[in-house]
Amino acid sequence: MANRCAVIGVGQTHHTSCRADVSIGGLVREAVDRALESAHLTLADIDAIVIGKAPDMLEGVVMPELWLADALAGHGKPVFRVHTAGSVGGSTAIVAAQHVMAGLHRRVLTVGFEKQSDGNAMWALSVPIPFGMPVHAGAGGYFSPIVRTYISRYSPPNYVGAMVAVKDRRNALKNPYAHLHEEGLTLEKAMESPMLWDPIRFVETCPSSDGAMALVLADEDTADRHQADTGQQVAWIHATAMRSEPTMFAGREQVSPAAGEMCAADLWRKGGITNPADEIDAVEMYVPFSWFEPMWLENLGFVPKGEGWRLTEAGVTDIDGSLPVNPSGGVLSTNPIGASGMIRFGEAAMQVMGLAGEHQVPDVRKAVGHAYGGGSQFFAMWLVGKDKP
Amino acid sequence: MTRNVAIVGSAQRPFERHTQLTTVELLAPVIREALANAGLARTEVGFWCHGSCDYMSGQPFSFVAAVDAIGAWPPIVESHVEGDGALALYEAWIKFQTGECDTALVFANGKTTAGPIDRILTLQMDPYTMAPLWPGASGVAAVQARACLDGGVITERAMAEVVARSIAAGIANPLVGWGEAATVDELLARPHSTAPLRAHDIGLPADGAVAVVLAADDVARRLSARPAWIRGIDHRIDTQRLGAHSLTESASAAIAAHHAGVAADRIDVAELHAPFSHQELLLTSAMGLDPSRTAINPSGGALPANPQMAAGLVRFAEAANRIHAGSADRAVAHSTSGPCLQQNLVAVLEGE
Numbered sequence: 001m002a003n004r005c006a007v008i009g010v011g012q013t014h015h016t017s018c019r020a021d022v023s024i025g026g027l028v029r030e031a032v033d034r035a036l037e038s039a040h041l042t043l044a045d046i047d048a049i050v051i052g053k054a055p056d057m058l059e060g061v062v063m064p065e066l067w068l069a070d071a072l073a074g075h076g077k078p079v080f081r082v083h084t085a086g087s088v089g090g091s092t093a094i095v096a097a098q099h100v101m102a103g104l105h106r107r108v109l110t111v112g113f114e115k116q117s118d119g120n121a122m123w124a125l126s127v128p129i130p131f132g133m134p135v136h137a138g139a140g141g142y143f144s145p146i147v148r149t150y151i152s153r154y155s156p157p158n159y160v161g162a163m164v165a166v167k168d169r170r171n172a173l174k175n176p177y178a179h180l181h182e183e184g185l186t187l188e189k190a191m192e193s194p195m196l197w198d199p200i201r202f203v204e205t206c207p208s209s210d211g212a213m214a215l216v217l218a219d220e221d222t223a224d225r226h227q228a229d230t231g232q233q234v235a236w237i238h239a240t241a242m243r244s245e246p247t248m249f250a251g252r253e254q255v256s257p258a259a260g261e262m263c264a265a266d267l268w269r270k271g272g273i274t275n276p277a278d279e280i281d282a283v284e285m286y287v288p289f290s291w292f293e294p295m296w297l298e299n300l301g302f303v304p305k306g307e308g309w310r311l312t313e314a315g316v317t318d319i320d321g322s323l324p325v326n327p328s329g330g331v332l333s334t335n336p337i338g339a340s341g342m343i344r345f346g347e348a349a350m351q352v353m354g355l356a357g358e359h360q361v362p363d364v365r366k367a368v369g370h371a372y373g374g375g376s377q378f379f380a381m382w383l384v385g386k387d388k389p
Numbered sequence: 390m391t392r393n394v395a396i397v398g399s400a401q402r403p404f405e406r407h408t409q410l411t412t413v414e415l416l417a418p419v420i421r422e423a424l425a426n427a428g429l430a431r432t433e434v435g436f437w438c439h440g441s442c443d444y445m446s447g448q449p450f451s452f453v454a455a456v457d458a459i460g461a462w463p464p465i466v467e468s469h470v471e472g473d474g475a476l477a478l479y480e481a482w483i484k485f486q487t488g489e490c491d492t493a494l495v496f497a498n499g500k501t502t503a504g505p506i507d508r509i510l511t512l513q514m515d516p517y518t519m520a521p522l523w524p525g526a527s528g529v530a531a532v533q534a535r536a537c538l539d540g541g542v543i544t545e546r547a548m549a550e551v552v553a554r555s556i557a558a559g560i561a562n563p564l565v566g567w568g569e570a571a572t573v574d575e576l577l578a579r580p581h582s583t584a585p586l587r588a589h590d591i592g593l594p595a596d597g598a599v600a601v602v603l604a605a606d607d608v609a610r611r612l613s614a615r616p617a618w619i620r621g622i623d624h625r626i627d628t629q630r631l632g633a634h635s636l637t638e639s640a641s642a643a644i645a646a647h648h649a650g651v652a653a654d655r656i657d658v659a660e661l662h663a664p665f666s667h668q669e670l671l672l673t674s675a676m677g678l679d680p681s682r683t684a685i686n687p688s689g690g691a692l693p694a695n696p697q698m699a700a701g702l703v704r705f706a707e708a709a710n711r712i713h714a715g716s717a718d719r720a721v722a723h724s725t726s727g728p729c730l731q732q733n734l735v736a737v738l739e740g741e
Contacts, residue, residue: 054449061516066513075627079732081470081476082469246456247457378467
């Protein structure tokens with residue numbers, strides 16, 4: 001029943017720890033203008049706008065989509081806001097795509113952003129709450145016991161996490177938009193990095209970034225014409241999926257949450273994928289702490305439980321491996337929270353469109369964008385491809 | 390072209406002047422009751438969507454607690470909007486149009502009294518030039534009311550008439566129940582609070598929660614004897630800059646009403662989300678509604694009780710209830726966000 005939808009434009013900011021040179025609106029426009037330019041459109045061509053970001057407390061603006069409607073020439077149009085925790089960049093892109101798939105709009109602009117330097121992310125994420133016991137662990141403190149559980153279950157070599165960090169930071173050197181450009185990081189150096197939350201070292205941790213990612217989504221007619229007129233390959237959306245589960249309950253599996261497994265299974269089913277490891281050419285997955293790469297490889301069903309670390313160790317997930325993971329450098333190199341999921345979705349589309357420049361993986365026919373949030377409980381994924389679904 | 394989607398059941402909790410309940414305690418009973426009203430099991434819900442505002446809870450990711458209220462196990466298909474539950478209903482309606490769900494539950498919690506709401510909503514404005522001046526949400530609304538009065542679009546008497554009717558309707562509404570009836574002259578004799586607004590022109594901050602069950606086509610017919618079909622729904626936004634657009638009209642409400650297919654001569658009931666009395670007059674005019682033909686806010690609207698982030702979805706529940714009961718055939722449901730009616734969502738509901 002759903003109409004076809006394709007990504008016809010992608011644009012992102014240069015991400016860094018503090019974009020003092022632009023306002024929030026300016027940051028968003030930088031990504032949006034690049035996305036529109038790559039789609040050969042202007043703001044006047046856009047029918048509807050879908051904005052995503054993580055908690056409003058990060059910048060101190062309540063429901064900033066209202067104010068940003070001006071910066072995006074939204075007046076007279078539908079402007080919609082999504083907020084689903086860390087997965088928000090992914091779920092925002094999905095909600096935007098559904099505006100097209102529903103047959104309501106032909107050209108939809110979506111943007112995810114975070115300007116973390118405008119506020120204090122640690123404060124914003126740790127305010128004392130009136131009705132419950134705060135965890136106050138920070139994200140690293142929250143996730144490190146889960147990583148320890150993974151390690152104790154499957155006994156991978158202790159350097160696999162550091163390998164992920166080295167790979168992602170090397171990939172980021174090929175990505176001019178990435179926040180961290182760390183020359184000369186080796187496995188030895190990574191293993192000497194200070195331990196923050198055992199077993200997560202400083203180098204295995206995502207940065208705090210300012211940044212935005214924007215996508216232009218179009219219906220089949222518009223996408224066909226765009227591809228014919230410009231010769232630019234578009235990225236067809238083959239499938240989208242979202243799943244959520246509670247943060248905690250007795251016996252909850254947190255290393256490989258059921259919501260993530262169900263979300264991936266739904267994605268593969270909708271996309272007609274029977275063997276993900278063979279059929280997927282590139283993956284942009286949400287890895288804020290290095291060990292989540294092997295954990296998510298298993299959760300997504302690329303390999304059986306306990307085998308994910310073997311792929312990482314064998315170099316299968318390197319940019320020239322058979323299943324490249326995070327050729328952009330991933331969340332470990334760039335993390336404007338509200339944009340991070342959309343960067344994954346957008347980078348997956350860029351791989352299909354052949355727009356990834358130096359970090360382009362050759363011959364990508366199908367790529368996956370993945371995002372998660374909360375206590376590993378909110379999942380959003382999409383599958384994009386060169387051919388129409 | 391579009392798929393037929395209807396409201397088949399809903400539940401609200403009685404509004405409170407101030408509740409100590411948590412998000413989960415507010416939401417769990419209304420979700421349970423809405424499902425019971427619609428005759429739907431929790432595990433049969435195809436899509437869940439929630440509307441709320443972190444700043445009102447004083448907590449980032451405050452909506453995460455609601456996933457507990459839902460009972461999201463086994464895992465569910467779920468999303469959240471930072472805003473009124475009516476926008477969550479819009480996201481669900483889009484999901485129906487893609488064919489990905491046949492049923493949905495949309496819910497919202499509005500604990501307006503947990504913090505200084507007038508200041509919190511001020512933070513919706515331009516953080517560089519407006520919010521630092523702390524005009525207050527009611528201060529900004531007063532500027533709009535002044536522009537409307539000076540422009541001859543409304544009168545203080547017309548505002549008082551809206552208030553008198555809303556107070557009476559609120560007293561009669563079992564979910565509100567409070568209020569003290571007053572004549573227009575009595576209201577006009579009261580002092581201004583934020584001139585030209587009087588205290589009674591400002592929606593009373595209240596705490597509440599609402600859940601609405603949606604279903605498509607045959608499923609809706611199975612679940613409800615008289616589904617409230619969503620015949621049209623649309624939302625639009627205006628510029629936020631007060632000096633950049635006319636404050637004496639609501640362009641976005643007019644566009645949304647047009648796209649939603651509001652045919653004024655056929656609307657029996659309109660539930661309008663007007664947090665300030667003069668805004669009801671602006672909305673009525675923007676949508677071309679005729680108060681002599683259409684009953685405006687028979688529930689009392691948002692003046693007797695304004696549970697922010699739930700108040701818009703409450704309008705949908707109220708409008709649908711009248712269609713379910715057969716006391717109306719066609720109704721308008723409306724929700725607004727932002728300063729001076731910046732964003733407006735309008736839907737037309739119809740019974741068969």
